[in-house]
Amino acid sequence: MQQTEAFHQRIDQALDNDQARRNFRSAMSGLMEGRAAQFPDDVELQALRDQARAIRQYALSKQPQLLEQLERQLTANGIQVHWAEDAEQANEIIYQILKGAGAKTVVKGKSMVSEETELNHYLDQRGLEVLESDLGEYIIQLAEEPPSHIVQPAIHKNRFEVAELFQKFHPELGYTDDVDQLTLAARQILREKFATADAGISGVNFAVAETGTLCLVENEGNGRLSTTAPRLHIAITGVEKVVEKLSDVPPLLEILTKSATGQPITTYFNMISRPRQADELDGPEAVHLVLLDNGRSRIRIDEELLDTLRCIRCGACINHCPVYVQLGGHAYGTVYPGPIGIALEPQRIGIDKVGTLTSACSLCGACGEVCPVRIPLPKLINRLRAEAVDGLRSDTTVRGHGSLRKSTEAKTWWLWQQLYTHPGLYRLFTWFATRLRGLTPPRLGGWTRYRSAPRPAARPLRELARQEGFRDE
């Protein structure tokens, strides 16, 4: 299968890139330590996780009503609401708004949903100039790469690689690999763009139905500038981001920033509630919100899979994943990498589109242990493995289910089933396997590329136990 082959090629490439692997290892260690330092008291942490989970779960259970309320509130506040079924629709809506306003240049704050719709590419093709204003996003825009992490999009690059990129695109600034100098250089380049851009585009972290408030979490101030300096602001987000009330925000914000970057709070937290009013000196004249479905409604149908949508995109599961730290984000080949990507992407775009993505997980449980909203990620990944081979015992709504079922593999499991459901046969098997252990093959596929082959013992446990006088009723 094409997707699976491509996936394995990307894995090989990722594992061969020692520099990137060192970058990931050091970055992820820092992020894990940072998070741990924010949660010194486990009892408090677990209580906060319970609270965050409950808020998100409630919002999902009432999502249709909350979205209606959100639309009413936003409209009353003067923010125009648009609904998009899929990526194409969302992009077209945004393009038409920009065109209608005569906008030619756009500054963007960080938005994973816009990565999902490939908005930059869409607008670029239609002659608009789009500039990413988040430093990490700006770096990968220069490098023409997708994000390798949902919170830290350029985490795969170290400062020397960034220095080279800046040298290439902005030779006038002179070479430096000092992080502060690089940040200053980026600030210089971007400030000018903020002042002159016709429009700003941003994502949304929480959309509050009660008040019609769009909350935006960021560290660089670029989000604030993108949403206030240009005369037009367009926000795009997934429909699942709605929460019921303003008082839901503080606990979610706290657990988001602590889990994501190990910060008690981010440098900037924006609450956008309306366009510029007559008596105000700044802010955009028009604000729009594009609410994107893109497969989310289908995920909502299934009671177990629904949990996927609780995600607040903190990236803690990614930071703690022992597979991600080896591969980095690009190897996954999906918009969202790591455990949340393995759980979400097959559902969002179809199992047939992601190849053997779900196999890139050792089910170690580290992700589920840190998820701030208690998404049972290992359980979801296991479920999707069953979906992939049609191994479930119930109906399913997941697209592309069964697409990875192969008859040889199915037959192997059938044989395994025969052996382990017939104790007499199994005893015969272990009798022979132990007596003939000298014949154990020295090479066992990928296993012996990195390890010696396991060898049966001289006698199985059942025989040793009987010799030692244990009862075997």
Added chain:
Amino acid sequence: MQKPEEIYFFGTCLIDLLFPKAGLAGMQLIREAGVRVIFPRNQTCCGQPAFNSGYRHEALDVARALLACFPRDIPLVVPSGSCAGMIKQHWPELFAGEADEKQARAIAARTYELTEFLDKVLQLELNDLGAPMQIAIHTSCSARREMGVADSIEALVAQLDKVEVLEQARKPECCGFGGTFAVKQADISGAMVQDKTDSLRATGAERVISQDCGCLMNIGGAFAKQGNQPPATQHIAEFLWERTHATD
């Protein structure tokens, strides 16, 4: 819970065939504490390999065959975090809606991982008879996260006067085994076990102990392939039995 009179012992398919001494040591430790150990002869496998690979029908059939081995209401002790976790955490899900769901849930409720049983139920007191030794402990992910019993192996080893535990970097990180993961994603798994063996070697420990033979097969297999005087690997039950029954 109170110390029971008797228990069922599920040796697991991996231990039965590859690491029987680990299973035997576990049974001997329990018997020595005055508990009758029953080893049902028809036991095979808990169904985990198929369950984690998506083949739930096959997993259910195998789990059902095992279910029939433990009819009486006595504890079930399993010398493996992942097999114990399969029964305790996943059987209720696997059997959901089936006629024998109730039995599966009942067995799940009385399932113990071996170190948990030795430490928390039997409250074993250990008398260290061995020579001074430095070891490292690798906690299996299933014992740590699925079963939540990682403290038991540490508590048992802490009772051994002459054993010093050295701490490896990134101790809670997965060794890369993950059952069929090690075969389906052999290269990722290989990179993971390389990191794990590097961190274990860096401690200078002469032995690596764990509650899971899956991890030990992975880590020990990688050590053997790498050569260069690696630490030995051993299951906790065998280690405890050896330390408390030194013959030299």
